[in-house]
Amino acid sequence: MNISIFGLGYVGAVTAACLAEKGHRIIGVDLHQAKVDAFNHGVSPIVEPELDALLKNARDNGQLSATTEAGEAVAASDMSIICVGTPSLPSGTLDLSYVRHVSAQIASALESQEKNHLIIFRSTMLPGSTRQFVSELFEPLLKAGRVSVYYCPEFLREGTAVRDFRDPSLVVVGTVDGEAAASKDIAELLGPDPSVLRWEGAEMIKYSCNYFHALKVGFANEIGRLCKHLGEDGTRVMDVLCADTKLNISRYYMKPGNPFGGSCLPKDVSALRAFARQQGVTLPLLENTQATNDNHQQHLMRLIEAHQKRKIGFLGLAFKADTDDLRGSPMVAAAETLIGRGYELRIFDPQINLSRLIGSNEQQIQARMPHLAQLLQPTAEDVLATSEVIVISQKCATLDTLRANLHPEQILIDVNGWRDLQQLASRYEGICWG
Numbered sequence: 001m002n003i004s005i006f007g008l009g010y011v012g013a014v015t016a017a018c019l020a021e022k023g024h025r026i027i028g029v030d031l032h033q034a035k036v037d038a039f040n041h042g043v044s045p046i047v048e049p050e051l052d053a054l055l056k057n058a059r060d061n062g063q064l065s066a067t068t069e070a071g072e073a074v075a076a077s078d079m080s081i082i083c084v085g086t087p088s089l090p091s092g093t094l095d096l097s098y099v100r101h102v103s104a105q106i107a108s109a110l111e112s113q114e115k116n117h118l119i120i121f122r123s124t125m126l127p128g129s130t131r132q133f134v135s136e137l138f139e140p141l142l143k144a145g146r147v148s149v150y151y152c153p154e155f156l157r158e159g160t161a162v163r164d165f166r167d168p169s170l171v172v173v174g175t176v177d178g179e180a181a182a183s184k185d186i187a188e189l190l191g192p193d194p195s196v197l198r199w200e201g202a203e204m205i206k207y208s209c210n211y212f213h214a215l216k217v218g219f220a221n222e223i224g225r226l227c228k229h230l231g232e233d234g235t236r237v238m239d240v241l242c243a244d245t246k247l248n249i250s251r252y253y254m255k256p257g258n259p260f261g262g263s264c265l266p267k268d269v270s271a272l273r274a275f276a277r278q279q280g281v282t283l284p285l286l287e288n289t290q291a292t293n294d295n296h297q298q299h300l301m302r303l304i305e306a307h308q309k310r311k312i313g314f315l316g317l318a319f320k321a322d323t324d325d326l327r328g329s330p331m332v333a334a335a336e337t338l339i340g341r342g343y344e345l346r347i348f349d350p351q352i353n354l355s356r357l358i359g360s361n362e363q364q365i366q367a368r369m370p371h372l373a374q375l376l377q378p379t380a381e382d383v384l385a386t387s388e389v390i391v392i393s394q395k396c397a398t399l400d401t402l403r404a405n406l407h408p409e410q411i412l413i414d415v416n417g418w419r420d421l422q423q424l425a426s427r428y429e430g431i432c433w434g
Contacts (some may be wrong), residue, residue, distance in 0.1 A: 002027065004073035007084035008035040008066065009359055010046055010263070010325070011154050012123060015083060016166040017051055019189060020058035022318075027073045029102075034358050041065035045358055047324035047351045050162040062399075071112075072104035072255070079118040080106050083154075085360060086123050092270040093278075099123050100133065107137040110147065116139075120186065121151045124206055124268060126275050130174065130199040142176075150174060151199045152190055152255035153206035158262065159322035161342065170209070171195065174202025183270025210268040211286060213252075217260040218292040224256025224432025225299060234432035235417050240393060256432035257416040258393060259296045261319040261328040263360075264353045266290070297330055300431060301337055307411050310343055315380060316394030316415075317349040322349045326365045327412075331393050336368050337376070347375045348383045350396050381405050392418060399423070 001024050005016050009213030015269050016026045016039070023278040028039045035045045042059025044051040058064040067073055074080060084098040099121070110117055119138070120188050122131055130151045136141060141147040147263035151174035156164045178198040187194055197205065204397050234256040260266070269290050304312060319329035326332050338345055354373055357365060365372055380397035384390065384405040393415040400426055406412075409427040414434070 001025070001079060002077040003171065004077040004080045006030075006070070006073075006080060006082045007098070007123070007252045008032075008039055008045060009083070009085060010048075010158065010217075011156060012081075012083035013039075013044055013046055013051060013055070013153070014048065014156055014161045014165055015081060015122065017054035017058065018162060019098065020061075020063045021054055022189075023063075024189075025063050026058065026065075027077055028064070029068070029070055029073045030066065031068060032359060033068065036066040036068055038358075039064060045356075047322070047353075047356070048161055048360075049159065049322055051104075054162065068418055069077075070102065072107040074106055074109035074117070075113055077117075077172055079120065081120045081122055082106075083122045084127060084343065086271075087360065088267045088269075088270050092125055092274040094267075094271040094274075096125060096129060097130070098119045099125065102139050103133050107141065115146070117147050118186070119147055119149045121149070122154050123262070124138075124153065125151070125209075126207070127200040127263055127272060129203060130178075134176075134199075149199075150186060151202045152186065152194075153202060153209075153415060154412075155206075155209060158325055159320055167429070170199065172202050172205050174199040180363055207268055207272045210337075211272060211289070212263055214260050214265045214269050214289050214293070215285075217255075217265070218289055218296070221259065221296045222254045222292055226297070228434075233434075235419075235430075236433075249264050255417060258431075259293045259300070259330040261330045263325060263327040266293075267330045269293075297333060300334060300391075300413075301329070301343070303413055303429065303431060304338070304391060305341075306332070307389055309388035309411070311386055312338055312343050312345050313383040313390040314345070314347040314349075315383060315390060315392045315396050317347050318351055321394045321396070322351065324353065324357065325360055326352070326357070332368060332393070334391070346377050346383045346387055347372075348377045348380045348396060349394070352376060362431075384410075389413060391415060392421065 003019055003024050004027040005012050006029045007354040008028045017029055019025045030036050037043045042056040044055050045078055084102050087095050089095050134149055138147055153172055155170050171194040173194040173196050193292045220238055227234035227237050258267055317331045318324055318326055380401055389411045391413045399420055406424055408425045412421050412426050412428045414421050414430045
């Protein structure tokens with residue numbers, strides 16, 4: 001099958017690579033020429049394990065191309081998958097302008113072409129969005145039987161996205177009426193045994209999952225802070241809680257440590273909160289999810305500044321390991337604050353290559369930390385050599401490297417539970433333990 005994928009960012013790139021691996025021919029579509037050029041050379045626009053190799057293989061096999069021309073892509077494909085971004089507006093509401101623009105392009109192209117087409121929305125959208133776009137742009141084509149429209153949310157974690165696509169934790173298909181029979185056309189693409197709901201239900205599943213993940217992070221961090229106050233080990237408490245696999249099912253986010261960040265959880269927490277307000281529904285717990293995360297970020301800053309040292313080193317800057325995504329990173333927020341308060345900062349993150357940052361990832365870091373290039377160090381040793389306090393959010397230096405370069409006067413602040421750091425001669429402090 002020939003498939004056009006609109007939006008060559010994180011979700012679009014992974015979707016393109018994994019569908020090409022299944023034997024489909026992929027046509028990528030994006031407004032950014034840099035992303036299009038990268039795809040046409042089989043190069044990933046983002047850092048993600050396995051992605052470069054998959055895209056290169058697809059390009060070498062003639063399964064991958066990209067263009068800025070939407071009509072050209074629609075004409076050459078049987079299906080369009082919409083993966084463009086849905087960023088937050090300053091008010092906290094969702095910006096659907098990119099989805100609207102791409103949908104209008106697809107609708108216009110189909111109106112001038114006598115062909116049937118399958119459309120899948122994967123962009124994160126609030127309940128009612130798919131139905132609104134269908135009503136505004138695709139209704140005549142839908143009534144004529146020329147298009148089928150689905151909403152299929154993605155559940156890809158950065159750093160494990162390719163593995164998550166191949167073996168999805170959850171497959172959800174939204175249809176106009178929630179009828180299961182209509183989903184068979186795409187089950188082979190996205191995974192077997194999908195849960196089928198109406199468009200609104202599928203849209204709500206995505207927000208429900210992301211809000212639950214955000215709540216779990218905030219819950220684990222609040223419990224961890226209280227445990228630290230009591231002289232107890234927050235991670236040990238959470239480990240025992242998670243041992244109950246009958247009731248406390250998910251372990252992935254239940255880890256005291258970093259505030260939640262990235263491009264999904266902060267945006268989706270903000271959007272659903274604003275949506276609830278607009279609907280006149282009071283949700284006190286959800287209203288305070290972002291507030292508890294902000295408080296945990298402030299707790300991290302207090303730990304760093306409490307030692308009254310001016311030279312701070314960071315091992316890890318992206319919001320999680322094995323990615324170069326700086327959007328919503330708690331470490332970027334911490335670095336930005338420290339720089340503003342006059343601290344001397346050095347950073348090492350082996351995944352960050354400023355020349356490879358494009359799109360909103362590049363835009364955000366240019367706006368928030370335009371001098372990042374001057375702070376990045378080529379090796380962990382360069383950070384360790386002069387820093388008085390070292391904030392470790394990723395395992396981007398070996399224990400042997402740390403042991404050989406640290407001295408007893410230095411202070412290690414462990415953000416993600418790397419307990420082996422306690423073996424080192426330096427002073428150790430965990431964000432929710434130790």
